[in-house]
Amino acid sequence: MSLISAALRCRPPALSFTSLLARQFHAGQPLLARKGKEKKIPVLSKKQLAAKAKKKAAKAKKSIYDSEHMTLLDAINVLRAVEVASPNSTYELVVKTALGKGSTIPKGRYSLPREAKKASGDKILVFAEGRAAEEARQAGADIVGGPELADGVANGRHQATLFLCTPDLIRAITPKLGRVLGPRGLMPSERRGTVTDDVGGYIRKLKGTTEWKGDKAGTIRAPIAKLDFPVEDVIKNVKYFMTLVKRATGNIRDAQAEREKGGGPRPVIPITKVVLSSRQGPGIRISDV
Incomplete structure (x- = not known):
């Protein structure tokens, strides 16, 4: 036996591509994380959250x-x-x-x-009829009328910065104007004094x-x-x-004021x-x- 043939017999067998893959990847089942070692997120109480917010506010730049x-x-x-x-x-x-x-x-x-x-002068709209309406005009109201003005106020045709109303007309205008003027703080109300029989005196008091x-x-x-x-x-x-x-x-x-408003x-x-x-x-x- 020649030296060359002896060397060929002693050489390790060539590795196939399949065997290389088998060596690199594990064929066993993947290990699952243990439940006992899962990190739980702590739930803070209201007192702890308030303390945390206070600490953060103290560090904020002022x-x-x-x-x-x-x-x-x-x-x-x-x-x-x-x-x-x-x-x-x-x-x-x-x-x-x-x-x-x-x-x-x-x-x-x-x-x-x-x-x-x-x-700055207010633009005053008064819901009044009869003698009260005449007094409002003499006192300087910009727009004076009865419940028929409500539609014009609702659609924006009549605009004002102050709305007054006599007690006998407040129920007639509230259904149409409550949602329009209420959120803007302009709805006439007895508590604010803008529902009154003396609309002329109220307007004169506002002057200046x-x-x-x-x-x-x-x-x-x-x-x-x-x-x-x-x-x-x-x-x-x-x-x-x-x-x-x-x-x-x-x-x-x-x-x-408390006695007047109750x-x-x-x-x-x-x-x-x-x-x-x-x-x-x-x-x-x-x-x-």
Whole structure:
């Protein structure tokens, strides 16, 4: 036997493609994960979720003015210094309230001791007939009529910023206008005083006043004074407006209004923050109003 033939006999047999596949892949059943080692997602309680949210809010980036509290006098002086090149700028007062679920959005009318801007005139529509209608026209109502005006209001032909109604017509207009004016806070109601026999007196009382109203979050904004006003006038305007807001939110009891509207004392809507700002100045939290 030659050396070449002996070497060929001793060489290991060639591996086929099938055998290579058999070596690379396991033919056994796949192993299933054990149930005991599955990671469970913890369910947090309401208290734990609140603590987690509080911790996250504490870490959130905040403005340097968020924790800054000043007296009204100091805030006025800071804003006057910032706006030294714009003496005709306007102070804006922002009042934030904790408007609870089901609470009525606070609103009212005001005439500042010294007006910051010319009062915008309301367009008044009155549902009245006979003598009450004539009194409304003499007092300055823009549109006066009976229940026939309801269709025009519903389809947008008659538009106004204030709607008044006499008690004898309120039932006639409510089915058509309740869903139209109600969501906008314009539906006449006895609680607001816009359903009255004395529509002429109500209109005369509104002359020279401006409406203020909170938004859906309960935030009230109002131009409160000009920067070139004397400091005493600015303070007087702010305190006057805050008194109105506190009465409307129940923070100051108005015994006369409660007697007129009935139903006892109204629920209190807490005031959480009062901020004074200007066009270019920062918003400064006021500590003494």
